[in-house]
Amino acid sequence: MAKVLVAMSGGVDSSVAASLMIEAGHDVTGVTLKLWGGEQDSGCCSVSDVEDARRVAAQLNIPHYVFNFTESFDASVVDPYIAAYARGTTPNPCVECNRTMKWGRLLERSEQLGFDYLVTGHHARIAETRDGPRLRRGDDAAKDQSYVLYMLNEAQLARTLLPVGHMTKGEVRAHAVRLRLRTASKSESMDVCFITKGGRETFLGDRVPRAPGRIVATDGELLGSHDGIDRFTIGQRRGLRISASERRYVVDIDAHDQTVTLGGRDDLLRAVTALRDLEFPGERPVATQLLFGQTRAHGTPAPCFVEGDVVRWSRPQPRVAAGQVVVFFDDDIVVGGGIAS
Amino acid sequence: MIYLDHAASTPMRPEAVAAMLPYLTEHAGNPSGSHAASRIAKSALEQAREDVAACLGCDAREVIFTGGGSEADNLAIKGAAWARHDEGLDGVVTTQIEHKAVLGATHRLAKEGFRVEHARATSDGIVDLDELSSYLDERTSLVSVMTVNNETGIVQPLGELYELVRAQSPHALIHTDAVQAPQWLDMTVATAGCDLVSISGHKFGGPKGVGVLVNRSRTDLVPLIEGGGHELGFRAGTQNVAGIVALGAALMATHEHRSEETIRIAGMRDELQSGLLRQLNNIALNGDIERRVAGFLHVAIAGVESETLLVALDVLGVCAASGSACSSGAIDPSHVLLAMGMSRERALSSVRFSLGWASTQPEMEQAMLGVADAVTRLRAVAA
Numbered sequence: 001m002a003k004v005l006v007a008m009s010g011g012v013d014s015s016v017a018a019s020l021m022i023e024a025g026h027d028v029t030g031v032t033l034k035l036w037g038g039e040q041d042s043g044c045c046s047v048s049d050v051e052d053a054r055r056v057a058a059q060l061n062i063p064h065y066v067f068n069f070t071e072s073f074d075a076s077v078v079d080p081y082i083a084a085y086a087r088g089t090t091p092n093p094c095v096e097c098n099r100t101m102k103w104g105r106l107l108e109r110s111e112q113l114g115f116d117y118l119v120t121g122h123h124a125r126i127a128e129t130r131d132g133p134r135l136r137r138g139d140d141a142a143k144d145q146s147y148v149l150y151m152l153n154e155a156q157l158a159r160t161l162l163p164v165g166h167m168t169k170g171e172v173r174a175h176a177v178r179l180r181l182r183t184a185s186k187s188e189s190m191d192v193c194f195i196t197k198g199g200r201e202t203f204l205g206d207r208v209p210r211a212p213g214r215i216v217a218t219d220g221e222l223l224g225s226h227d228g229i230d231r232f233t234i235g236q237r238r239g240l241r242i243s244a245s246e247r248r249y250v251v252d253i254d255a256h257d258q259t260v261t262l263g264g265r266d267d268l269l270r271a272v273t274a275l276r277d278l279e280f281p282g283e284r285p286v287a288t289q290l291l292f293g294q295t296r297a298h299g300t301p302a303p304c305f306v307e308g309d310v311v312r313w314s315r316p317q318p319r320v321a322a323g324q325v326v327v328f329f330d331d332d333i334v335v336g337g338g339i340a341s
Numbered sequence: 342m343i344y345l346d347h348a349a350s351t352p353m354r355p356e357a358v359a360a361m362l363p364y365l366t367e368h369a370g371n372p373s374g375s376h377a378a379s380r381i382a383k384s385a386l387e388q389a390r391e392d393v394a395a396c397l398g399c400d401a402r403e404v405i406f407t408g409g410g411s412e413a414d415n416l417a418i419k420g421a422a423w424a425r426h427d428e429g430l431d432g433v434v435t436t437q438i439e440h441k442a443v444l445g446a447t448h449r450l451a452k453e454g455f456r457v458e459h460a461r462a463t464s465d466g467i468v469d470l471d472e473l474s475s476y477l478d479e480r481t482s483l484v485s486v487m488t489v490n491n492e493t494g495i496v497q498p499l500g501e502l503y504e505l506v507r508a509q510s511p512h513a514l515i516h517t518d519a520v521q522a523p524q525w526l527d528m529t530v531a532t533a534g535c536d537l538v539s540i541s542g543h544k545f546g547g548p549k550g551v552g553v554l555v556n557r558s559r560t561d562l563v564p565l566i567e568g569g570g571h572e573l574g575f576r577a578g579t580q581n582v583a584g585i586v587a588l589g590a591a592l593m594a595t596h597e598h599r600s601e602e603t604i605r606i607a608g609m610r611d612e613l614q615s616g617l618l619r620q621l622n623n624i625a626l627n628g629d630i631e632r633r634v635a636g637f638l639h640v641a642i643a644g645v646e647s648e649t650l651l652v653a654l655d656v657l658g659v660c661a662a663s664g665s666a667c668s669s670g671a672i673d674p675s676h677v678l679l680a681m682g683m684s685r686e687r688a689l690s691s692v693r694f695s696l697g698w699a700s701t702q703p704e705m706e707q708a709m710l711g712v713a714d715a716v717t718r719l720r721a722v723a724a
Contacts, residue, residue, distance in 0.1 A: 063655065063656075065648075065651075065652050065655075066672075067648055068648065068672050068673060070673075109646075109649055111722065112649055112719055112722045112723065113649060113652055113653060113656075114718075
């Protein structure tokens with residue numbers, strides 16, 4: 001029997017994770033993080049989600065606490081998110097939250113309080129390999145969340161349990177229904193948890209000083225103007241407000257002169273992607289090892305090689321926006337990852 | 342379990358439980374009706390009103406029963422401000438160390454266009470009367486200052502406040518959130534100069550969900566809940582007879598036993614305090630302890646986050662609190678400590694132990710050992 005702390009978001013996955021830990025005979029405590037102190041109407045850290053988590057903990061008859069990490073969340077996740085868009089890059093706040101909040105402050109606090117493991121409801125698994133613990137894709141391919149956990153190192157993996165990783169979402173829900181958990185039929189949280197009804201544009205519009213700029217074609221032809229680069233992401237096709245006969249994508253964002261360049265799909269393709277802050281839970285793979293690189297949370301992995309700070313794609317891939325995460329897999333094992341620079 | 346969170350809520354006094362039971366089990370009447378069953382309920386309600394009036398030092402016709410302390414605060418502040426707006430009175434003056442129920446009401450009034458000012462506190466935990474007095478003028482409608490702060494237990498200078506308000510704002514009403522006071526202070530004296538006084542049943546051995554607003558100057562208040570004209574038209578809705586009867590019984594018992602309970606509890610609190618100061622280094626008391634009521638011990642424990650410490654204490658069976666926990670259970674850095682000019686770091690490492698009528702001597706020794714053990718362990722890991 002281990003002493004485990006379950007991070008309970010108020011959603012169905014972490015609710016079931018807690019109950020699985022109890023069924024396995026562990027000494028279980030639940031905790032919900034209050035992360036976003038601002039206006040809220042959706043997402044995974046609203047007051048009603050905290051209430052749901054407390055209710056589930058009460059149903060499971062386990063102690064439950066709320067940790068208020070709003071100030072660190074602002075400093076480590078929200079402020080960098082806003083600054084990234086202001087620079088014309090595309091951050092992944094969920095990755096930064098996992099890095100700094102759940103496997104940062106929360107893991108640290110769980111150790112302080114004498115817990116053996118931190119448990120979450122993420123759909124991913126931890127495999128014991130010859131080289132040590134490694135993160136592995138969850139059994140439900142459609143719900144796999146290993147991408148947002150790529151940064152976990154061996155020490156963190158050794159203190160982490162992911163009990164729903166071997167279940168499909170359907171099995172998780174069925175389990176919750178059997179236990180009559182209040183969260184059984186709760187819908188998925190899809191969006192960035194601190195972004196409210198108005199969406200990203202409204203959220204950023206209130207926070208980023210906007211400077212208008214030009215929208216040009218790849219050949220330099222002026223296509224129009226915009227009122228701020230934070231509205232745009234590399235690869236974006238919708239909401240460009242430019243009429244064109246063929247499909248146009250954002251292929252470049254220049255934060256210095258606020259210029260947004262549109263082009264065709266081919267203009268997005270790149271043979272290499274430069275990365276920063278590369279992290280590997282074990283040894284760095286050799287440059288000749290064939291890996292599969294994934295550039296979005298549920299994107300299709302593409303064959304590649306990692307050389308120094310560069311990913312070399314076997315076939316050219318759509319450009320990865322600066323700030324986005326590239327995760328390398330060997331079969332279904334996470335080998336490491338980095339952030340596009 | 343060692344319960345050191347009486348400032349959050351107290352166990353019910355046996356007198357209160359006994360008094361309310363017949364109104365849960367036997368007497369079903371609605372006090373507003375005209376038959377025998379109603380007369381029983383009405384009679385109990387009015388007896389409770391008289392008992393409460395006697396303990397609070399007012400007339401029974403000045404007692405308005407509410408659904409708790411927060412409602413009493415809201416009725417006093419919004420109700421008075423709204424009622425007097427047409428007389429050209431638009432100023433509302435309060436403090437930054439009030440309970441959220443007062444701050445919620447004043448923030449609402451500020452949004453509606455009232456001139457609302459919140460005075461800071463000194464590092465002693467006492468409202469800065471110099472600053473407060475700078476906000477008083479001829480158009481001040483209401484001044485709201487709590488009797489005893491709910492985090493630090495510091496008694497606020499209502500007597501001096503009374504003099505200032507009478508001199509500078511002839512039309513102003515004085516409201517006090519006295520929710521933390523009845524257990525410790527003789528209310529007939531402590532709140533004598535206040536026009537409006539809020540209390541809450543569950544802070545002195547009564548049930549949750551029932552409170553009182555005293556309307557001593559019988560001023561007009563715009564009700565928050567309108568309907569059948571109950572409570573002299575100030576609060577519609579069939580009265581919570583059982584709860585009100587229990588509140589009355591709890592207040593009577595509190596009033597009767599106050600002197601001896603205060604001495605006994607202060608002794609236990611001092612024992613816990615000196616034990617902690619002896620066992621742990623780098624801990625400091627928050628606020629001016631000369632002005633602190635008997636049941637409060639509010640300490641800053643350097644190098645330990647209170648959020649973590651409270652979990653460690655809970656595991657040991659010690660129930661304490663920090664800041665003012667919101668309904669979600671999350672702990673914000675205390676607005677009270679910040680208003681006293683305290684650093685965020687110290688505010689986030691401060692813990693409140695609050696004793697009450699049910700506290701016992703052996704609990705103090707156990708609590709002291711538990712706190713010392715938890716703090717020592719957490720400091721060792723953090724180092």
